Amino acid sequence: xxxxxxxxxxxxxxxxxxxAFMPFITSGDPDIAATGELITELxxxxxxxxxxxxxxxxPIADGPTIQASYTRAxxxxxxxxxxxxxxxxxxxxxxxxxxxxxxxxxIYRIGPEEFLTKLKSAGFSGMIVPDLPGDEAASFFELxxxxxxxxxxxxxxxxxxxxxxxxxxxASGFVYCISxxxxxxxxxxxxxxxxxxxxxxxxxTDLPLAVGFGIGKPEQIDMLRDVADGVIVxxxxxxxxxxxxxxxxxxxAIIDQIGxxxxxxxxxxxx
Amino acid sequence: MADTxxxxxxxxxxxxxxxxxxxPDARGHFGIFGGRYIPEALMAVIEEVTAAxxxxxxxxxxxxxxxxxQTHYTGRPSPLYEAIRLSEHAGGARIFLKREDLNHTGSxxxxxxxxxxxxxxxxxxxxxxxxxxxxxxxxxxxxxxARFGLDCxxxxxxxDIRRQKLNVFNMRTMGAEVRPVTTGSRTLRDAINEAMRDWxxxxxxxxxxxxxxxxxxxxxxxxxxxQSVIGKEARQQCLEETGRLPxxxxxxxxxxxxxxxxxxxxxxxxxxxxxxxxxGGRGPQPGQHASPLSYGRKGVLHGSFSYVMQDDxxxxxxxxxxxxxxxxxxxxxxxxxxxxxxxxxxVAAEDDEALAAFKKLATLEGILPALESSxxxxxxxxxxKQRGPDDIIVVCLSGRGDKDVTEVARLLGQxx
Ligand SMILES: Cc1ncc(COP(=O)(O)O)c(C=O)c1O
Numbered sequence: 001x002x003x004x005x006x007x008x009x010x011x012x013x014x015x016x017x018x019x020a021f022m023p024f025i026t027s028g029d030p031d032i033a034a035t036g037e038l039i040t041e042l043x044x045x046x047x048x049x050x051x052x053x054x055x056x057x058x059p060i061a062d063g064p065t066i067q068a069s070y071t072r073a074x075x076x077x078x079x080x081x082x083x084x085x086x087x088x089x090x091x092x093x094x095x096x097x098x099x100x101x102x103x104x105x106x107i108y109r110i111g112p113e114e115f116l117t118k119l120k121s122a123g124f125s126g127m128i129v130p131d132l133p134g135d136e137a138a139s140f141f142e143l144x145x146x147x148x149x150x151x152x153x154x155x156x157x158x159x160x161x162x163x164x165x166x167x168x169x170x171a172s173g174f175v176y177c178i179s180x181x182x183x184x185x186x187x188x189x190x191x192x193x194x195x196x197x198x199x200x201x202x203x204x205t206d207l208p209l210a211v212g213f214g215i216g217k218p219e220q221i222d223m224l225r226d227v228a229d230g231v232i233v234x235x236x237x238x239x240x241x242x243x244x245x246x247x248x249x250x251x252x253a254i255i256d257q258i259g260x261x262x263x264x265x266x267x268x269x270x271x
Numbered sequence: 272m273a274d275t276x277x278x279x280x281x282x283x284x285x286x287x288x289x290x291x292x293x294x295p296d297a298r299g300h301f302g303i304f305g306g307r308y309i310p311e312a313l314m315a316v317i318e319e320v321t322a323a324x325x326x327x328x329x330x331x332x333x334x335x336x337x338x339x340x341q342t343h344y345t346g347r348p349s350p351l352y353e354a355i356r357l358s359e360h361a362g363g364a365r366i367f368l369k370r371e372d373l374n375h376t377g378s379x380x381x382x383x384x385x386x387x388x389x390x391x392x393x394x395x396x397x398x399x400x401x402x403x404x405x406x407x408x409x410x411x412x413x414x415x416x417a418r419f420g421l422d423c424x425x426x427x428x429x430x431d432i433r434r435q436k437l438n439v440f441n442m443r444t445m446g447a448e449v450r451p452v453t454t455g456s457r458t459l460r461d462a463i464n465e466a467m468r469d470w471x472x473x474x475x476x477x478x479x480x481x482x483x484x485x486x487x488x489x490x491x492x493x494x495x496x497x498q499s500v501i502g503k504e505a506r507q508q509c510l511e512e513t514g515r516l517p518x519x520x521x522x523x524x525x526x527x528x529x530x531x532x533x534x535x536x537x538x539x540x541x542x543x544x545x546x547x548x549x550x551g552g553r554g555p556q557p558g559q560h561a562s563p564l565s566y567g568r569k570g571v572l573h574g575s576f577s578y579v580m581q582d583d584x585x586x587x588x589x590x591x592x593x594x595x596x597x598x599x600x601x602x603x604x605x606x607x608x609x610x611x612x613x614x615x616x617x618v619a620a621e622d623d624e625a626l627a628a629f630k631k632l633a634t635l636e637g638i639l640p641a642l643e644s645s646x647x648x649x650x651x652x653x654x655x656k657q658r659g660p661d662d663i664i665v666v667c668l669s670g671r672g673d674k675d676v677t678e679v680a681r682l683l684g685q686x687x
Pocket of ligand 1: 482484523641
């Protein structure tokens with residue numbers, strides 16, 4: 001496993017016997033300035049990585065919470081360059097590694113080479129491309145490596161064992177393990193089969209395993225302690241941004257609230 | 272039991288059973304187009320559908336069932352009808368209409384739906400979902416689910432529900448649940464997004480009957496094959512009725528399924544010019560039309576790489592067409608391939624032209640075409656003018672216009 005800022009984080013956490021906590025936020029919701037402030041706040045709380053969603057008009061893997069958030073951002077006229085400019089203005093070396101969540105539709109339109117150049121120079125460490133499954137990803141993976149960016153791949157509960165090898169061949173950074181079949185969104189329970197799949201994946205790869213989709217509560221982190229290396233929380237954070245569309249004066253309060261939430265989740269990763 | 276009344280005409284199953292050199296590669300590429308740009312969560316079911324389809328193609332019992340349904344349920348073959356007064360009006364080539372409007376449910380959509388409903392049963396699925404724009408694919412799916420006793424949910428944009436009340440009523444009467452889609456542009460593209468989301472969480476029980484030659488592999492191939500009965504029949508009928516192949520074949524292009532089914536059997540007939548007609552809307556300015564092949568660029572949408580209407584950031588643009596069934600920012604990947612290889616020529620017909628063609632076909636031939644099909648008729652009248660009386664044009668009349676009369680009356684400022 002080649003070393004990168006992302007892999008270094010996981011190596012360090014292993015020695016501390018702690019899970020990584022990775023919050024997801026939508027860029028441009030409620031506005032791009034708030035995104036910069038949120039990243040700063042989440043970094044200050046000690047989050048291990050931060051996922052930055054690039055709003056997309058047709059996000060089929062996302063549930064209603066994240067989709068609505070993407071729509072709010074796009075309705076305000078957010079452009080991809082706004083995201084790059086905002087992140088580039090932050091002291092990214094002092095922040096946790098930033099991972100873009102971005103549709104291949106966007107990457108292809110901008111041009112893979114140009115997109116990766118801009119992503120790198122803005123200070124991102126890697127990306128997740130939810131609509132570029134392992135099979136289509138080989139050449140893009142090579143290109144990402146050349147740019148020194150990790151390409152995180154997803155594995156779903158329905159992924160057949162024989163596919164996993166092909167997926168891992170085009171993966172770096174960590175493996176994003178989808179906890180349940182379906183779309184993003186907060187759920188009450190985690191399915192029992194999840195642990196079996198994580199144990200099985202552990203045999204197949206040295207890459208850290210991070211679990212996402214449906215995670216929102218500290219107790220869920222406890223459940224995953226023995227089998228995973230990190231958790232990703234999206235909808236549970238993004239839904240806290242919702243009220244800002246109607247009450248923009250609450251911005252400071254909501255950013256603090258998300259900071260507190262992150263602190264609670266981080267505490268649960270330790271014990 | 273297959274058709275015995277017209278034993279000389281090709282059956283629906285022949286286009287399904289024969290692998291050809293025009294099939295996409297194993298991962299669904301037509302040249303650089305197509306593929307599977309989908310979330311990993313859909314990959315397993317997409318592979319299941321691919322395997323089930325490959326098995327069905329060589330399963331005689333499956334193929335016989337399809338032929339039986341197409342004959343006795345759909346009413347195939349559909350006639351090839353020479354529109355003499357329309358031809359006189361155009362003042363050039365002889366115009367023949369391939370009458371898909373006469374199928375059960377009133378459009379070509381049933382050809383694909385019956386095939387996929389059989390496939391759903393073969394895979395042991397008990398529930399079917401579909402997206403619909405004009406409602407024709409939704410109605411065909413509701414009908415097939417009633418016929419096979421499958422649960423049926425149809426996703427439909429709120430805006431389209433308003434435009435297509437008759438079809439919504441028909442779907443519900445057939446026992447389908449019509450779920451209004453309130454996200455994004457509230458039209459066909461958002462209905463596809465919602466159907467994909469449903470499918471990701473319901474793969475165990477559910478088959479998604481995608482209604483056009485779009486989406487991830489294997490849909491563009493499956494839908495083309497099930498629709499190819501249109502062109503297979505038309506080719507043979509033309510030979511029988513006129514003694515030769517047509518000079519030009521024309522079809523409207525939304526996602527591109529009636530056009531793919533019509534063109535595909537003619538692809539190797541070099542003498543036959545193929546023309547796809549997109550929705551030109553109110554003109555070529557962005558947002559005013561739904562013509563990705565004429566004005567769009569290459570990109571990814573709904574799981575495949577094709578031509579698409581996108582902005583500089585890769586965000587899908589809003590599109591416009593008078594006809595809900597053509598109001599879609601993408602197009603099937605095989606059409607993109609045919610465009611780039613030059614095999615098919617794509618043009619656009621605008622709202623006004625389609626409306627005028629709607630009226631012309633009604634008054635000259637006593638046929639009310641669907642607004643989608645009216646785009647093909649509009650271009651056919653132009654194309655026929657450019658040709659001599661010995662030339663033959665075959666055009667796909669993909670559906671009947673009953674569903675559109677409320678909208679047409681509204682546009683003409685009349686009360687129903
Ligand atoms: C009658 C009719 N023709 C054409 C279309 C466009 O679809 P396609 O391009 O897939 O044939 C539709 C879609 O709803 C339709 O109802």
